[in-house]
Amino acid sequence: MMTDTTQDxxxxxxxxxxxxxxxxxxxxxxxxVGKQLTLGRVGTEVEQVKMHAFIDACLEWANQEAPExxxxxxxxx
Numbered sequence: 001m002m003t004d005t006t007q008d009x010x011x012x013x014x015x016x017x018x019x020x021x022x023x024x025x026x027x028x029x030x031x032x033v034g035k036q037l038t039l040g041r042v043g044t045e046v047e048q049v050k051m052h053a054f055i056d057a058c059l060e061w062a063n064q065e066a067p068e069x070x071x072x073x074x075x076x077x
Contacts, residue, residue, distance in 0.1 A: 013066075014067075014069065019062050019067055020062060022062075022069060022072060023058050023059065023061065023062040023072065026058055026072055026073070026075070027054070027055055027058050030054065030076070030077050031051055031054070031055070031077070036051065036055075039051050050077055051077065053077075054075065054076070054077040057075050058072065058075055061075065
């Protein structure tokens, strides 16, 4: 069952631009650019590792041959 906030993307083919935009939006949902810069500069090692691991996972998703949007939204820090 889908709710008002979910959409079924199972049969949709996304362009590279769509994939990259979705990836960027997902990353900045949890880590806006200002927060990324602050954590990179003064964050603890644990905070930095957590942020970098999340960003790397999102980028790995985007670099798949045929990434599925639902998989991106399962990624969380």
